[in-house]
Amino acid sequence: MRDAGLYFPFIHVRDDDWLKLAALYWPQLYRIAPQYYLTRDSDTAREFGDADVFRSVDPQHYLDGLTIDLVRAIEDNLEVLQSAYGLERANEAFDGTSIWSDGVGNTAQYPQLAWIHAKKFWPGLIKRLVDAGLAVQGRPQPAQHHDGDDGAWIGMHPALGGAYMTALAMQIGQLDGMLPLTDQAESRTSAPSADVAAVLHLLTGSARAARGEEVSSRYMMLALQYIRPKNLSAIPARRILECREALAPELQRFREHVEAAEAELEEVAALQTEQRRLDAVANHVQRSIEAPLRDLERGLQLNRIEPARAMLVSGSLAAPPIAGNLLDTSGLAGTVIGQSVGAALAVGAAWWQVGEARRVKREASPMSYVLAIQDELTPKTFAQKVRRVWTGTH
DSSP states (O other), rough: OOOEEOOOOOOOOSEEEEEEEHTTSSSEEEEOOOOOOOOOOOOOHHHHHHTTTTTOGGGGGHHHHHHHHHHHHHHHHHHHHHHHHHHHHHHOOOOOOOEEEESSOOOSTTTSEEEGGGGGGGGHHHHHHHTTSEEEEEEETTTTTSSEEEEEEEOOOOHHHHHHHHHHHHHHHHHHHOOOOSSOHHHHHHHHSSSSSHHHHHHOOOOOOOOHHHHHHHHHHHHHTTTOOGGGGGGOHHHHHHHHHTTTHHHHHHHHHHHHHHHHHHHHHSSHHHHHHHHHHHHHHIIIIIIIHHHHHHHHHHHHHHHHHHHHHHHHHOOOHHHHHHHHHOOOSSSSSHHHHHHHHTTTHHHHHHHHHHHHHHOOOOTHHHHHHHHHHSOOOHHHHHHHHHHHHO
């Protein structure tokens, strides 16, 4: 089982909600950042980093094998790449809105290019890309700086930069057992492949079959949506970390369930058309995540209802001793309010009969993690909390 996710294509995660969601599933998350690179992370990313959940991996250790394949693939497709993704084409295609920058720096003068840190390239590859008119080395510095161009950054057409980072992420993921993940929706960075030529087909248009990594990655991103709390933006990173610790057994069962489902996606990966693969992955998620989740929710509801029905038929409406004691202590036992509360506790059937049955059913289902996430991270009013106690849902 792969127990780590690898964020790409950037150094800095662009979407804190995406990072929180990924942290609810992956024991560790990594991002591709050169050693000693000074990051400027959000508060969320820093808190996950301090907890050793979000880490960096140095790309220098992985470049040799990737570079050989990439140089060959560039040579084989040089004319097509120059025509469609040269620096001049980046200028012509720029729509004035998208800025693709790997780090935080001065992109205002050349916002049409993707800026990737030079340490993510083998030096010989940089020269080959520059000589072919596919890249420029050195991002211009602001006017108040007098150091000239910043040679630590390589500028490329955004599509070519996305393809390169896709290939690098998959190379690292294959060698170190991590699944590349992205918060970017564009197909060139959301359909990773370790085969450089397969990555370049996104640019050249050559037909190639999808690989299993592409399908698995899409499956994971869809599966994570079932964990997503509605109020994710308002939940601090600290609560995510607490939830991970409290629900560790449930998370492990859910991850084993998802991993088993991934193993069944090989047939989907062999489908030839992009739309057919997307549809098949969505259908598989529905069968393996959504349907079992509905079954668990239905089963828990029945566990709550059946004992209540049995008590009503037998006429046994007396509150359990502990509830009676609480009412006596509060002075409400003889009041109308106290009688209503006692009846509610009894009809809620409950909890002294339902609790064990519900616990067993939840523990038997990998979907218990999804429900637990919703219970832990969804804000509740006092009335909702009381109702959950009465009805046995907490």
